[in-house]
Amino acid sequence: MRLGIAAGVVAGCALLSALAQRRSSAASLPGVEIAAHLDAARAFNRSSALLALSVLADSGIEHYRGSFANKAMYTPLISSLLSLAAGLHGSAESDACKHPVRNVIYLSAASAGIAGTGFHLYNITKRPGGVGWHNLFYAAPIGAPMALLLSGALGAVAERLRDEPAVDPQLFGMQAGRALGLVVAIGLAGTVGEVALLHFRGAYQNPAMYAPVTAGPLACVLLTHAALAAPRARWLTRAWLRIIAALGFIGVGFHARGIARNQGGWRNWSQNILNGPPLPAPPSFSALALAGLAALRLRETER
Template sequence: MQDAATGQAARLIAGGAATVAGAVLADSSIEHYRGSFENRTMVLPLVTATLSILTNGAVVAGGRPAVPKLLASWRLTAPIHVAAIGVGAVGFGFHSYNILKQPGGVTWQAIFYKAPIGAPAAMVLAGVLGSAAMTLQAGGRSLGPVPLLSGRALAGTAALGIAGSAAEAALLHFRGAYHNPAMYLAVTIPPLTALSLAGAAITGRGHPITVAALGLTAALGLIGSAFHAYGVSRNMGGWKNWRQNLVVGPPIPAPPAFTGLAIAGLGALLLMGRGRRD
């Protein structure tokens, strides 16, 4: 039978997965619109991200009557999470190929301005975290051969995701020449958070510093979106020219990936605390 701590951890992890999927949905919508949906498969991440938000939202809501039973059904949600992982992996391959096929191969110009590989990887993370949350909610103890109740595997996954998001932020902020000192926050706080969370995954013990770092990282994701929105407003025409400036300006949906992964990390720490109490 599921205990209260495990249920709360499942809701946190599902909330984190839904937030990451929301970032992917918004970011992919803008980027694929910019690409005129040239490849018909470009609509797939929008579909899987939307379904991921709905199914993870059902876990966050618990067993409340307002949640349709279909959304809480493992038979439906398991294929959705697998599809999210698959679409993310295929998207990662497409985006990598898009960079490799450019004249001169892998160049800074191609990495800066061609298909970003961060969004498809985030879709994979949303699928993995969503699968874990649904398994925990259903009373499961492992996801395939990977144990979940200790929280260590999930902490490692969240740490890897935060580190990857920080690497993408470092790349894009370097493109922006770090013209605003606040841009350094995204390449200092999240990497330190990832290291602290990775340490917790290795030792099986969380630390108040890790909790505080995850809280800062979650807040940074929301603050980053506000900064990016301000950056969009500074382009010619500002928000009156939103159709163009949303596409060419800093990506507003990207920073909340930090928020989602940090929330999932807090869920993993809760599982660790539960394990020590058993």
């Protein structure tokens, strides 16, 4: 147990430190000045990549368990892999203009997420009993494809933000920082709903299962308030989003512990990884929290 939790903490801290060091090193280079909106766009590319990685691993495991009975089940693997590549490319790209190929990839991923939600909803409704607790628990997870939609949406927003001027950038008819904060808050709310459903299925047998469904809503409220209120330093919102980012990686350790508790533990990993808690799912919280921090930084620079 301690080993799994420690691994999650170390991985999360390592990624957050690497991202912070990357930003600071880029800003310290002589002659290099990255506009606030471009820095936010690159952060959204990174968040999109982390979400895509989570989707790639999670859908690969779940659809393998379903024996890829429908050929459409390969779609999220392809879309998330392309979205991951686009996110990594965008995070290293300092040009202040939209990349047409990345933009198409992101829009395609978002479309695949919407289509996947339709497929999963159909899978639930066609079962005996239709939309009910049993089918919501054990049929195709209704909220899972939304992570691919979020990955595509965050990336597409990043590309659109790159085309905006450095002074007073706008998105969706409002200040960019405000728009980005609201987008992330909506994504967090949907993620909390999916986690609440699956942890309810697990009967909250571990008190730690309450953490994401209690900390997540508060993060949504704080980020929404920061987006809608007058721009100023929001130390509490920033601190809470960092807690959410760490919580996502710590969740990997708890899920690894859940897999180890099944019969055979990790020695029987090929079976238990299919039946235990989804190992790649918690980092989606981290991805959205990192995007929220980027939106908050941009919001604080606005007038």
